[in-house]
Amino acid sequence: MDRFGFADTRLGLAVSGGPDSLALLLLAHAACGSERIAAATVDHALRAESAAEAEFVAEICRRLGVDHAILKVKVEPGNVQAEARTARYLALGQWHDDARAAVLMTAHHADDQAETILMRLNRGSGVPGLAAIRSTAEIPGWGGTLARPLLRWSKRELESVVSSAQIEPVRDPSNSDEQFDRARVRRFLSDQDWLDTQALAASAEHIEDAWRAIEWFAAEDWETHVVPDSDETGRGFRYYANVPRAIAIETICRVIGELGGDAARGDAGRAFDRLWRGDNASLAGVLIVPGIEQIAQTGVTMRVWRFSPEPPRAAQ
Numbered sequence: 001m002d003r004f005g006f007a008d009t010r011l012g013l014a015v016s017g018g019p020d021s022l023a024l025l026l027l028a029h030a031a032c033g034s035e036r037i038a039a040a041t042v043d044h045a046l047r048a049e050s051a052a053e054a055e056f057v058a059e060i061c062r063r064l065g066v067d068h069a070i071l072k073v074k075v076e077p078g079n080v081q082a083e084a085r086t087a088r089y090l091a092l093g094q095w096h097d098d099a100r101a102a103v104l105m106t107a108h109h110a111d112d113q114a115e116t117i118l119m120r121l122n123r124g125s126g127v128p129g130l131a132a133i134r135s136t137a138e139i140p141g142w143g144g145t146l147a148r149p150l151l152r153w154s155k156r157e158l159e160s161v162v163s164s165a166q167i168e169p170v171r172d173p174s175n176s177d178e179q180f181d182r183a184r185v186r187r188f189l190s191d192q193d194w195l196d197t198q199a200l201a202a203s204a205e206h207i208e209d210a211w212r213a214i215e216w217f218a219a220e221d222w223e224t225h226v227v228p229d230s231d232e233t234g235r236g237f238r239y240y241a242n243v244p245r246a247i248a249i250e251t252i253c254r255v256i257g258e259l260g261g262d263a264a265r266g267d268a269g270r271a272f273d274r275l276w277r278g279d280n281a282s283l284a285g286v287l288i289v290p291g292i293e294q295i296a297q298t299g300v301t302m303r304v305w306r307f308s309p310e311p312p313r314a315a316q
């Protein structure tokens with residue numbers, strides 16, 4: 001756990017009662033002792049057994065001497081899985097703050113990671129998508145730090161941690177419901193003996209590193225190569241485009257965002273190709289015009305792309 005730089009801080013653990021998160025609880029307890037950890041179980045009240053499952057986790061925590069909270073949430077009708085997830089992270093984010101935990105940990109593991117990267121490959125995702133489940137991130141919708149310390153552990157290893165402690169975990173029936181893509185990919189992976197989930201998860205970790213490098217260079221690019229540019233509308237930006245395509249795409253999306261638009265990376269990539277050839281591009285209500293500028297101080301010529309809100313179309 002301390003590999004993540006959380007030594008001496010209090011860790012908040014999200015424990016559903018399933019085998020993965022019970023293993024997280026047992027491993028964190030073995031690594032840090034009961035004082036440095038606290039656990040919470042969210043009761044979505046979507047299944048008749050959910051209250052008893054939360055109480056089951058509470059009982060294990062009592063035995064270990066670990067603080068535990070049951071968080072009851074109300075799930076709005078509609079897309080129940082997505083609503084449950086949003087409500088869960090809001091409740092866990094608030095709880096980890098109240099419990100003065102420096103970080104919230106979930107039990108996502110190598111098999112989850114392998115399923116995610118395969119599903120993303122099958123959708124043609126780019127680097128950010130293939131970075132798949134991040135080892136650290138912001139808590140969705142809340143803002144604190146979320147960490148997933150078990151991404152290198154296989155599900156089988158986690159199951160054996162729990163069975164060695166003679167605990168029979170909760171089983172969520174939706175995990176094998178094949179109306180969900182993930183359950184189908186899970187079955188496909190378990191039917192293959194040549195696909196190595198830990199190797200797939202290791203690749204996702206390398207891609208996450210590459211993505212963090214792109215994000216870092218994109219932040220630099222924004223700071224050093226984008227300046228406000230007032231046109232007749234009073235709003236606009238000049239971008240001195242001088243970096244590889246993957247980084248420029250991030251900067252293009254950010255400039256569009258500053259001008260109130262929302263550009264998908266694929267569209268920003270196509271705009272990049274047009275601009276690089278010297279053609280205008282139009283993206284999410286923004287007109288981008290390429291040109292060349294000589295920098296006064298150095299005399300160097302640079303490629304400059306001018307972004308401005310597109311004029312409203314005249315009525316027919």
Ligand SMILES: Nc1ncnc2c1ncn2[C@@H]1O[C@H](COP(=O)(O)OP(=O)(O)OP(=O)(O)O)[C@@H](O)[C@H]1O
Binds near residue numbers: 020040042105108
């Ligand atoms: N009811 C719950 N109470 C506490 N923690 C939970 C609960 N459900 C899930 N978690 C935490 O979230 C982790 C991931 O769970 P699961 O794979 O079911 O969620 P998911 O919705 O598929 O993933 P994500 O939350 O990333 O979208 C679990 O290992 C556990 O740490």
